[in-house]
Amino acid sequence: MPKYAYYPGCAVHASARDYAVSAQLVCQALGIELQEIKDWTCCGASSAHPTSHLLGLSLAARNLRLAEEMGLTLTSPCPACTSRLAGARHELRDPAALAEVNDILGKDFGNTVGVEHLLQVLSKGDRALPVKRPLGGLKVAPYYGCLIVRPQKVLGFDHEENPQSLDRLLSAVGAEVVPWGFKTECCGAGMPMARKDMVHKLSGRILAAARSAGAEAVAVACPLCHSNLDMHQGDMKPNPKMPVLYFTQLMGLALGFSAKELLLDTHFTDALALLRGKGLA
Amino acid sequence: MARIGVFICHCGSNIAGVVDIPKVMAAAKELPLVTYVDDPMYTCSETGQAAVREAIVKHGLTRVVVSACSPRMHEVTFRKALAQAGLNPYLLEMANIREQCAWVHGDDKAAATEKAIQLIAMAVAKVARHEPLTPKSVGVTKRALVIGGGIAGIQAALDLGNANIEVVLVEREPTIGGRMAQLDKTFPTLDCSSCILTPRMVEVSQHPKIRLLTYSEVKSVSGFVGNFEVEILQRARKVDMDKCTSCGICWQKCPEKVSSEFDSGMGKRSAIYIPFAQAVPSKPVIDLTHCRYIKFQEWQAAPEATRGKKPMECRICERLCPPQAVDWGQQDQVLKEKFGAIIVATGFQTFDYSVYGEYGGGKLPDVITGLQLERMLSASGPTGGVVQRPSDGAHPKTVVFLSCVGSRDDKVGRPYCSNVCCMYMAKQSILLKEHDPQVQSYVFYIDTRATGKGYEEFSRRAQEEAGTVYLRGRVSKIYQEGKKLVVMGEDSLMGRPVEIAADLVVLATGVEPAAGATELAQKLNIGYDTYGFLMEAHPKLRPVETQTDGIFVAGMAVGPKDVPAAVAHGSAAAVKAVGILSQEKLTTDPGTALVDAAKCVSCFLCEEVCPFNAVERETLRDKRVVARINESLCKGCGLCVSCCRPGAINLKGSTNQQLMAELMALKL
Ligand SMILES: Cc1cc2nc3c(=O)[nH]c(=O)nc-3n(C[C@H](O)[C@H](O)[C@H](O)COP(=O)(O)OP(=O)(O)OC[C@H]3O[C@@H](n4cnc5c(N)ncnc54)[C@H](O)[C@@H]3O)c2cc1C
Numbered sequence: 001m002p003k004y005a006y007y008p009g010c011a012v013h014a015s016a017r018d019y020a021v022s023a024q025l026v027c028q029a030l031g032i033e034l035q036e037i038k039d040w041t042c043c044g045a046s047s048a049h050p051t052s053h054l055l056g057l058s059l060a061a062r063n064l065r066l067a068e069e070m071g072l073t074l075t076s077p078c079p080a081c082t083s084r085l086a087g088a089r090h091e092l093r094d095p096a097a098l099a100e101v102n103d104i105l106g107k108d109f110g111n112t113v114g115v116e117h118l119l120q121v122l123s124k125g126d127r128a129l130p131v132k133r134p135l136g137g138l139k140v141a142p143y144y145g146c147l148i149v150r151p152q153k154v155l156g157f158d159h160e161e162n163p164q165s166l167d168r169l170l171s172a173v174g175a176e177v178v179p180w181g182f183k184t185e186c187c188g189a190g191m192p193m194a195r196k197d198m199v200h201k202l203s204g205r206i207l208a209a210a211r212s213a214g215a216e217a218v219a220v221a222c223p224l225c226h227s228n229l230d231m232h233q234g235d236m237k238p239n240p241k242m243p244v245l246y247f248t249q250l251m252g253l254a255l256g257f258s259a260k261e262l263l264l265d266t267h268f269t270d271a272l273a274l275l276r277g278k279g280l281a
Numbered sequence: 282m283a284r285i286g287v288f289i290c291h292c293g294s295n296i297a298g299v300v301d302i303p304k305v306m307a308a309a310k311e312l313p314l315v316t317y318v319d320d321p322m323y324t325c326s327e328t329g330q331a332a333v334r335e336a337i338v339k340h341g342l343t344r345v346v347v348s349a350c351s352p353r354m355h356e357v358t359f360r361k362a363l364a365q366a367g368l369n370p371y372l373l374e375m376a377n378i379r380e381q382c383a384w385v386h387g388d389d390k391a392a393a394t395e396k397a398i399q400l401i402a403m404a405v406a407k408v409a410r411h412e413p414l415t416p417k418s419v420g421v422t423k424r425a426l427v428i429g430g431g432i433a434g435i436q437a438a439l440d441l442g443n444a445n446i447e448v449v450l451v452e453r454e455p456t457i458g459g460r461m462a463q464l465d466k467t468f469p470t471l472d473c474s475s476c477i478l479t480p481r482m483v484e485v486s487q488h489p490k491i492r493l494l495t496y497s498e499v500k501s502v503s504g505f506v507g508n509f510e511v512e513i514l515q516r517a518r519k520v521d522m523d524k525c526t527s528c529g530i531c532w533q534k535c536p537e538k539v540s541s542e543f544d545s546g547m548g549k550r551s552a553i554y555i556p557f558a559q560a561v562p563s564k565p566v567i568d569l570t571h572c573r574y575i576k577f578q579e580w581q582a583a584p585e586a587t588r589g590k591k592p593m594e595c596r597i598c599e600r601l602c603p604p605q606a607v608d609w610g611q612q613d614q615v616l617k618e619k620f621g622a623i624i625v626a627t628g629f630q631t632f633d634y635s636v637y638g639e640y641g642g643g644k645l646p647d648v649i650t651g652l653q654l655e656r657m658l659s660a661s662g663p664t665g666g667v668v669q670r671p672s673d674g675a676h677p678k679t680v681v682f683l684s685c686v687g688s689r690d691d692k693v694g695r696p697y698c699s700n701v702c703c704m705y706m707a708k709q710s711i712l713l714k715e716h717d718p719q720v721q722s723y724v725f726y727i728d729t730r731a732t733g734k735g736y737e738e739f740s741r742r743a744q745e746e747a748g749t750v751y752l753r754g755r756v757s758k759i760y761q762e763g764k765k766l767v768v769m770g771e772d773s774l775m776g777r778p779v780e781i782a783a784d785l786v787v788l789a790t791g792v793e794p795a796a797g798a799t800e801l802a803q804k805l806n807i808g809y810d811t812y813g814f815l816m817e818a819h820p821k822l823r824p825v826e827t828q829t830d831g832i833f834v835a836g837m838a839v840g841p842k843d844v845p846a847a848v849a850h851g852s853a854a855a856v857k858a859v860g861i862l863s864q865e866k867l868t869t870d871p872g873t874a875l876v877d878a879a880k881c882v883s884c885f886l887c888e889e890v891c892p893f894n895a896v897e898r899e900t901l902r903d904k905r906v907v908a909r910i911n912e913s914l915c916k917g918c919g920l921c922v923s924c925c926r927p928g929a930i931n932l933k934g935s936t937n938q939q940l941m942a943e944l945m946a947l948k949l
Contacts, residue, residue: 159638161638162638162642163638182760185758209760212763
């Protein structure tokens, strides 16, 4: 049974419970064990790395070291965490940087641990999916966001401009994936506090593009994308009314879990009506 | 006993400014067999050479060492001097005390001097063991093969034909003309491409010295300069070229229409077709993958259980052809021909942009390539010169050009500049404006490279007269919004993002070597770079030669080039070929490898390592099969010598024994 050192990160741990729960259920169903890293801390994102580069690096290294001790590849459902952790691993290939960080950690960290986003773990190879309830041609726009496939040099996963892994995964569970041009466009990221207008514009455009491509729902793999795309729709003019679901929720539905188990009733923009209409909830 | 003369050149102050000449002379005098030492100011000058000649005669010298510059520079000069003085020219050795001593050790005169002394000692030890050598001569087949009938190959074939040399021009497609035939007008003068090209094509077909083989490819090549043997595969057209009168009934009546390669997919052609109206020869071919009768025959031949619905037998072309030229029995043919020289001008193809996901990856119908626009602009093209959007046939008013798609982009493995795109974007935007003054073009560019004659002025004309807006920056995304294509990019001069709602997007897709170019290069045993462009023997001084004597390259096949450059290149290659084909006999460098058959153990490792296919197998009278070097092919590189385990191979003029003697002379 494949085993991973699981790093939820703050957003998935706190606000994106629906993502955390659905990720766990899907992994269970697929026989993937997620062993949560004990005593994990901040990955070094948000305020940490702009405050001090070394602080950001050391925080990431601390978590990487914990995973290294477990002897497992680290996986996180959050693209920002993945990016920070993989970025640190990349930077710490420089022996001088590694020595400096080890001095701060007070422990010997070898920088040998692998880092993969949950999408990379789930889309690996040709894993047979025990689909119980195919999504029956639900038209979904796969939205990857900015960080899952970038930068290529650090992550080496999928394709920067036209990624395919989520497309394949969703097709495999019976969704109809619509082709569109906004897979990796910016959703407004961490700006909703400072510049709500900008988030409305950027996220609004993504949702409109999904709509004009014929999508009935947008699938995401990032807690921040989800909150930007899902939470602000009421403030956008016109209201896009576009359900935004975690890809793990869509997979979960296909693997036989109920909408309730997958916390599909917790979104700001209602997804249940659409799913009921398709006989999926 | 050898009598060796050593000439230590001052090269003005080039050598004498660093190397202590008197000290070197004193040391040279002490070397074994050295009977004469001199130090001319410039040994390569006429006075210097005279000094060498006179010393040979006066002092009865039998071997000469010139210690001066690199043998690449002047070995030939001094060999001639030896010959003029009656000595075998190969009894010369050069010690390079300029580049290898004075120039690299300018900061340490003592060391430079010491190194010069040692190099001369080595040369003396080697020259003492030189044997006289005589170059061999071989006859020349006075015929040339030109591969590729684009403008470069056409030019080369015509120049050769006009020099009264017999030429065979082999073209893979059913017609000659290459990419230039697909163009509408040409920068920077906007003269119509067909108008200047088709007369040349006709000239080729009517030239008494040129034999045109279209729909043909080179199958194999053997032999060497002056004497190549080439197998040419001529594919069956299924049309008798002698009977056909090019009346056109067959291609008008053929019911099977498929996408036209010549029109870059913008138009259709029938299964029996000529690629375009002015094709040369103007005889059609039957495309076997699409012909209905061929499909019918396949159906007939298939086992009953597996075959589907009976297709139509068709044969309309055959029935309607007045001279009954359709010939189903025609088969592929292999022709065996001899040539003295070969010119490769296989040209280019455009980059497949589907790897650019951000530009729609080939899925957005109104995103087209420069070549496709070229076909639509052409009055004889599929749309009769009216530019139309492939999606709905509407006439576009806002057109956005993207430069460097598959050029100057490391991400797709194409870091080089394609050389023609900046100019053809300017050209096309001018033509769009000429066709319809309401069209507004935008060009996203990295730099505008307009370095040819009249090019900068032309590119300004696009901006100033045609009103084309140039935006410096890359496009990050193109997506469909309703009927419009939204082009998102950056104006990096203004430092702000831009979005343009376009009707048509034209990608200036870069150029890359034609498919099959590297396989052909392997057959010809010539080099190519990482992208597959053919390699010149020297990028500056030998731009059309290759490292295989007698084989020349021209046009886009060597690297990105516009028409004027491709034409000049074609002519240059022709002149170089004439240089060989005008000789009665060719002399070959005698510094080749030689196998001692008695020592050869028949492992044939030499055969494997030889880059020039010069190793042959020879059966001796005792039935032993041993290696033998074909002196005409051997370049004297020495790879076989170093890999020969029993030491059976030696390089004439640089034998193992000589190399040992050189090493023994070295005092460390
Ligand atoms: C969109 C576009 C617009 C352009 N506009 C201009 C312009 O306005 N002005 C200008 O100066 N230049 C222009 N160019 C450049 C111009 O097309 C080239 O410089 C020119 O065609 C090069 O000629 P060539 O003979 O080297 O190659 P090609 O034209 O490619 O000809 C090569 C020939 O060799 C044949 N061939 C290939 N492989 C084999 C093989 N193995 N065996 C036998 N035959 C083979 C091919 O079928 C072809 O006929 C433009 C290019 C493009 C893409």
